[in-house]
Amino acid sequence: MENTWSIDELQEIWQLASTLHNGQKYGGQEENQQVEYINHIGSVTFEILKAVEEDESLNPDLAIKCAVLHDTIEDTPYSLEEVEKQFGREVALGVSALTKQENNQDISDKMGDSLARIKEQPKEVWAVKMADRICNLSAPPFYWTNEKKIAYREEAKRIHQSLGEGSEYLGNRLAEKIERYKSFIK
DSSP states (O other): OOOOOOHHHHHHHHHHHHHHTTTOEEEOSSTTOEEETHHHHHHHHHHHHHHHHHOTTSOHHHHHHHHHHTTHHHHSSOOHHHHHHHHOHHHHHHHHHHSOOOSSOOHHHHHHHHHHHHHTSOHHHHHHHHHHHHHHTSSOOTTOOHHHHHHHHHHHHHHHHHHGGGOHHHHHHHHHHHHHHGGGOO
């Protein structure tokens, strides 16, 4: 596959994501530390940029756009219809699959539903989910309990088992991060 994507489009979509996520923060690894949410979006996008460099079978345009937009429907007023209008149906379907569904399922069922929806999409969407979890397996927020950390690591194993074959590079990277995450569990 031709490994092309537009830096101009990336800058445009980055501007949109920066505006949409403006002011959003998440807890850092130290007490009272707050990190700008756009940092997470950037980290996922960086993982995808490296993945498309390592795996030329990935469509970088789809993967990068889904990476930048992966949390917009869930965390901002931006709608799926707006994603489709601005970036096309394929990107909208990918972002939709990456968006948590609000329903009455327990956490395990939500992850099963999420993985099933992602597996119906091209492997670029699988790659974004793996990149997202890779980034989230850095130091956990200071307020997470050991039980939460253990459950999060187990969920990462489930993601790896389900999606790891979608990208050898990201599958290997996710496996490494899962192993290293044990150091945060007391």
